Amino acid sequence: MGRVAVIGCRVRLAGAIAGSSIFADHGFHIVTIFDDDPAKIGTELRGVPIRSTGELNAQVAEHNIIAAVIAVPAGAAQSVADQLVKAGVHIIFNYSEALLQTPADVVVHSSSPAVELLHALYFYLT
Numbered sequence: 001m002g003r004v005a006v007i008g009c010r011v012r013l014a015g016a017i018a019g020s021s022i023f024a025d026h027g028f029h030i031v032t033i034f035d036d037d038p039a040k041i042g043t044e045l046r047g048v049p050i051r052s053t054g055e056l057n058a059q060v061a062e063h064n065i066i067a068a069v070i071a072v073p074a075g076a077a078q079s080v081a082d083q084l085v086k087a088g089v090h091i092i093f094n095y096s097e098a099l100l101q102t103p104a105d106v107v108v109h110s111s112s113p114a115v116e117l118l119h120a121l122y123f124y125l126t
């Protein structure tokens with residue numbers, strides 16, 4: 001089973017990801033959420049523990065995390081991506097507005113609701 005982490009506890013996005021059965025249906029399991037907010041650390045969101053980003057390296061190794069979802073502000077996204085790469089994650093789903101720079105062996109899928117909406121409108125209206 002593939003193990004996935006979410007970085008950034010934006011309640012709606014992280015909750016939707018953590019609570020979706022579609023991942024488990026395809027053999028993936030959200031094992032942890034990382035955040036820097038002391039009020040969130042040590043709690044759970046839909047049964048998934050929220051940990052400090054300071055635990056990222058250890059948790060990636062312990063849980064053999066293969067992919068991560070970045071849901072942090074754009075200004076923090078590159079730093080988070082760098083931490084993930086250093087920890088050994090090779091698949092990153094980027095939900096920030098930042099364009100990430102990663103090594104060639106790291107696959108980054110970027111998704112921006114605003115860009116996707118513009119894309120859909122462009123094809124609908126043309």
